[in-house]
Amino acid sequence: MLLLIPGPVQTRPEVRAAMAVDIAPWDRDFFPEYIAIREKLRDVAGGVAGQHACLPLQGAGHFITEAAIRSFIPPQGQPGAGRLLIPMNGAYAERMARLAREAGRAVVTLPCPDTRGVTPAEIALALAADPAISHVGVVYSETGSGIVNDVPAIGAVVREHGRRMIVDAVSAFGALPFDLKAQPEVDAVVFTSNKCIEGLPGLGFAICPVERVEQAAGQAGSWSFDLADVYATAQRAGWGSFRFTPPVQALHAFGIALDIFLAEGGQPARLARYRENCRILYEGGRALGLKPYLDWKQQGPIIALFHQPEHPGFGLQRFVDALKRRGVLISNFHNTVEPTFRIGCIGHVGPDEIRFALGAMRGALDELGVRRRDAA
Template identity: 90%
Template sequence: MLLLIPGPVQTRPEVRAAMAVDIAPWDRDFFPEYIAIREKLRDIAGGVAGQHACLPLQGAGHFITEAAIRTFIPAQDRPGAGKLLIPMNGAYAERMARLAREAGRAIVALPCTDKRSIAPAEIGAALAADPAISHVGIVYSETGSGIVNDVPAIGAVAREHGRRMIVDAVSAFGALPFDLKAQPEVDAVVFTSNKCIEGLPGLGFAICPIGRVEASRGNAQSWSFDLADVFDTAQRTSWGSFRFTPPVQALHAFGIALDIFLVEGGQPVRLARYRENARILHEGGQALGLKPYLDREQQGPVIVLFHQPDHPAFELQRFVDALKRRGVLISNFHNTAEPTFRVGCIGHVGPDEIRFALGAMRGALEELGVRLREAA
């Protein structure tokens, strides 16, 4: 089965095989492996030894995003409380806002359509209008629609205004460029094991400036979601130790995926492959008569969305089932205001797999009796 969703992604056989071992996470023989993973991730993020730390957390991307919000932004009733500015141009921005609100943090929602990236000037205007905003929360790659926000440019604006930033890079890290050395305004860049590094699900990671972590002790109001406590535990016991039982087999497999990522050439090589996947899918869908959700200039490399055909025979679950019978699995839901379907471009897939998926899409539409006008 060809898995074309934006995470968990299609993985290599050797990554899956690495799960088939029994490991004790507190076994000191495993410590060096865990330490090496943390150091490699810090380096990929542009971090510096002694200045930045990789702080892992069990769970999904929402978990590590909430942990970053709780750790670096005090609650509204606490000293030093600020506000989190979030450009609302996608489903995951909406989720970041909910995580912040339910954690008792104040947010400022900046309206924006999910069909375009936010302009840095819009961020600047919002920051100038409200001095109480302490942080910008930005989704780098919005998997709800496929857009990419310009994190370096937005970071420059935040830096100019003396504000901090939390970057949700869950579906961006490892593909889109990022450099902590060039973005000192970032308190945390967060991501997971099961996206562009092409590992398996179960772990989130935050790469953070150590000084900012140390200054944020006591903010989280949660033991589980306190990145300062993750850091303090590592300082006290070992960078190879855990606070709570981790999905250690997934971590071991992630180490294999990470080594493959580095051997392949890292972020630039991975981005090139995903961009080509997205180009073929975007153009190939149009050749089938499908209408992409985004204009080409707004289309990111992670996921391509198409409008659901305005045809009485089309029904999303039936289309997904027909694709599955042809060996392709896509999401059976959408996060956009308009009805769409989404096809992932990331994971251990290349142009041949994308072309195979386009053939399956043609066959599935024919099976459903959906006749579309061929694109000019």
């Protein structure tokens, strides 16, 4: 089965095979492997040894995002409490806002359509209008629609206004460029094991400036979601130690996937492959009569969306089932206001797999009675 969703992604056989071992996470023989993963990820993020730390956390991307919000933004009523500005141009921005509110943090929303990235000028106006905003929370790659927010450009504005930033790079890290050395305004860039590094689910990571982590001690309001405590544990017990029992097999497999990522050429090579995947899918979908959700100039490389055909024979689940019978599995839901379907361009896939998927899409549409003139 060809898995074309924006995560978990299609993985290589050797990554899956790495799960088939029993490992004690507290075994000192495992410590060097875990330390190496942390150091390699710090380097991929443009971090510097001694200045930046990789802070892992068990769970989904929502967990590590919440941990960053809790750790770096004090709750309302406490000294230093600020407000979190979030450009609302997708489902994952909405989720970030909910995580922050339910953690007792004040949120300022910046309305923006989910068909384009927020502009630095829009961020600048919002920051100038509200001095109480201490942080900007931005989703780098919005998998709800496929857009990309320009994190380096937004960061420059945030830096100019003397504010801080939290970057949700869950669907971006490893593909879209990011450099902590060039973005000192960033408190945390967060991501997971099962997206563009092409590992398996179970782990989130935050790469953070050490100085900021040390200042964050005691303000998370949660033991589980306290990045300062993750850092303190590493300081006390060593960088090969985990606070609580980790998904250690997923961590071991992630180390294999990370080595493959680096051997492939790292972020530039991964981005080039995903961009080509997306181009073939975008153009191939149009050739089938499908209408892309985004203009090409707004289309990110991670996931492509198409409007659902206005045809009585088309139903999203029926389309998903027809594709599955042809060996392709896509998401059976959408996060856009208008009905769409989405197809991931990431994972251990290349142009041949995308062309195979387009053939399956043609067959599925034919099965549902949707002709090209109906789909457009």
